[in-house]
Amino acid sequence: MARTKPGEQRRSELLDAAESLVLRDGIDSLTVDDVTVGAGVAKGTFYLHFTNKADLIGALRDRYRERFVSRQREAARTAEGIARVEQWILAGITEYLGDIRLHDVLFQHTSRPEQPTPNLAVDALRDLIKEIGAGVPDPEAAAVVLYHAMHGTADHILHFPGDRERMLAEVTRLCRALLAEVP
Incomplete structure (x- = not known):
């Protein structure tokens, strides 16, 4: 052996x-x-x-993000057009709520970096918005807005589980409104 x-x-x-x-x-x-x-x-x-404990923690965060975005991408593949982005967001909420403890341990402990670092989830969402050809003038800004709407919706559901369906419907409506064809 x-x-x-x-x-x-x-x-x-x-x-x-x-x-x-x-x-x-x-x-x-x-x-x-x-x-x-x-x-x-x-x-x-x-x-x-x-190299050290900080490097290990960074690798744990990277692995969490990669797993999170991978599940969102899988969900997005099940739909077409704007519905792909909706599925991406809904999968993100589900993932966040399903692994909230690990998320909080890894990310609530961080300070803001001196230099901005890429956000894998925002980058993936931006790429998805571009891919579906939603006609959004600034896909990166739309991705940032939708990412934070997703995160905020998940936080709200965590504290008010009875609002789940209402909040999911509203974040879906926001997604459709933001990504609607621009004349």
Whole structure:
């Protein structure tokens, strides 16, 4: 039996262990030692994949974003035209509410970066808006507005679950209104 695993598998195991630990104890309590014990690897293996704890947390955030956007893209593929964007937004709300604890642990702990960084979700939505040819004069601005509408809707539903259907209907209406053909 081989003693080593492929690098991507080891990296994934380290991320899985770290994710489990931050969900249980929070980011401040996370240590490299705990991650390596959780993944069943030597400390040196950790440093083959990450430079430090901050790098690991960044990788956890990236993995969360990639998983989130991947599920949105899958949902968007089930429809045509503006309905693709609606499905993207509704899938984002569902994903956010389904994994709210991990989201909050990873992203509520962050400070604003000195330099703006790309937002994978906004970029993917902007590309989708361009792809459907909605005739929007500024697809990036529309993507920012819809992304924050999605996030705000999910937050509202979290606190007021009885408003779910009403809020989903309204965010869908907003999407249609914003992306309607421009004369």
